[in-house]
Amino acid sequence: MNASLTANESWLSRSLKAVWHPCTQMRQHSEAGENALPLIPIARGEGVWLYDFEGRRYLDGISSWWTNLFGHANPRISRAVKEQLDQLEHAMLAGFTHRPVVELSERLSALTGKELGHAFYASDGASATEIALKMSAHYWRNQGKPEKNLFLCLSGSYHGETLGALSVTDVALFRDAYAPLLRAAKTVPSPDARQAKTGESAADVARRAARGLEEALRQRQGQVAALIVEPLVQCASGMAAYDPEYLRLARTLCDRYDALLICDEIAVGCGRTGTFFAHEAAGIRPDLLCLSKGISGGYLPLSIVLCRESVYQAFYDLESARGFLHSHSYTGNPLACAAALATLDIFAADDVLAANLRRAEQMRAALEPLARHSAVRFLRQQGMIAAFDVAPEMASADFSRRFYRAALARGALLRPLGNTVYFMPPYIIRQAEIAQLAETARAALDEALA
Numbered sequence: 001m002n003a004s005l006t007a008n009e010s011w012l013s014r015s016l017k018a019v020w021h022p023c024t025q026m027r028q029h030s031e032a033g034e035n036a037l038p039l040i041p042i043a044r045g046e047g048v049w050l051y052d053f054e055g056r057r058y059l060d061g062i063s064s065w066w067t068n069l070f071g072h073a074n075p076r077i078s079r080a081v082k083e084q085l086d087q088l089e090h091a092m093l094a095g096f097t098h099r100p101v102v103e104l105s106e107r108l109s110a111l112t113g114k115e116l117g118h119a120f121y122a123s124d125g126a127s128a129t130e131i132a133l134k135m136s137a138h139y140w141r142n143q144g145k146p147e148k149n150l151f152l153c154l155s156g157s158y159h160g161e162t163l164g165a166l167s168v169t170d171v172a173l174f175r176d177a178y179a180p181l182l183r184a185a186k187t188v189p190s191p192d193a194r195q196a197k198t199g200e201s202a203a204d205v206a207r208r209a210a211r212g213l214e215e216a217l218r219q220r221q222g223q224v225a226a227l228i229v230e231p232l233v234q235c236a237s238g239m240a241a242y243d244p245e246y247l248r249l250a251r252t253l254c255d256r257y258d259a260l261l262i263c264d265e266i267a268v269g270c271g272r273t274g275t276f277f278a279h280e281a282a283g284i285r286p287d288l289l290c291l292s293k294g295i296s297g298g299y300l301p302l303s304i305v306l307c308r309e310s311v312y313q314a315f316y317d318l319e320s321a322r323g324f325l326h327s328h329s330y331t332g333n334p335l336a337c338a339a340a341l342a343t344l345d346i347f348a349a350d351d352v353l354a355a356n357l358r359r360a361e362q363m364r365a366a367l368e369p370l371a372r373h374s375a376v377r378f379l380r381q382q383g384m385i386a387a388f389d390v391a392p393e394m395a396s397a398d399f400s401r402r403f404y405r406a407a408l409a410r411g412a413l414l415r416p417l418g419n420t421v422y423f424m425p426p427y428i429i430r431q432a433e434i435a436q437l438a439e440t441a442r443a444a445l446d447e448a449l450a
């Protein structure tokens, strides 16, 4: 090892030699200047802050890819995981069960008013999508309708990057290289409120998109297994927010045309949009609900699919092949479930949803001046998600990277999706930190546009 390297530099060079980082063109990490994408070594986290090995800190404005809810190294979640660690680190969930997985399943079902239940476990979000897709097609097969195996997804949808999930993901950057490997799905219009024409409300756009959905359901009658949606905000394709009216109409149409409705709340669940589950804003329930990311407080990989009793019953039989024979080795991991139980405890003890109303209002007030910036379009907010677009004619092709670098240099982690700058901070962010994020965004925007 080169003794002249700082601690940061040493971890960077070792990482570049040993680790293939996700969602990254690795060569950019070795470049200097305009093509550079910094790689930041992190030594520890505390609250909204991530610290490098030399004490420099970064405000985690995007909750480490939307996973963190109550800050890094949260004492209450850490304690719960440590206590669980001394009891049971893992036991297989086929043929065995344990306290954390039972309690978590009961509590999640209770949060849906017991309309959904029989929690099925996996680790990453994409696995929850795979489970929901397989479960819906198998549900129809068990009903004697194997031809109902087509999936509908929204334009601009993102449901993960394994092959099945990618089949219902409409983001060219993630999809194109693997297109020949994917199964065909039918894309229906997104209700993205930015598409409103003059005089049109977000609800009008939702009704227009729902007509497109009905058209697709009618044309493919008897073929559709399920419609999969990200309720209220399509996050990965650029924080496209839409009116809950779409979910009400989608629920009605799925019932009318005999298709299941899958709500992928991997990003928008757990209070992110205001209500605990995003679909609650529409007063509906899906047939299948996918959770991940925030459910473990951002601590450990955990994903869950909850289903309606009627779905569960379609598999309940003595014949093995009618059962849902899907599994992952770490299904229902007790440590991850303990982190999730502690996360739910915090929601209850601190009345987090009510506190988030005030926090979201502070975010709105802090970001509002940005609406007058000449490059800013469509400043929007849904609960603890805020975003704006940068006018395409004012941004260079590498705007996202330029902005990201400029924000990091100012001590904040903000990582735009294309021309969309967004804020998705942990729920413990303080007013002064919100102000700092807003100020950093303004300064980074000016630098990235210069």
Ligand SMILES: *Cc1c(COP(=O)(O)O)cnc(C)c1O
Residues within 6 Å of the ligand: 123, 124, 125, 126, 127, 129, 158, 159, 160, 161, 230, 235, 236, 264, 265, 266, 267, 268, 292, 293
């Ligand atoms: C992140 C995300 C996924 C995929 O979750 P991973 O844990 O990254 O596999 C799926 N759907 C939505 C809506 C997401 O935001």
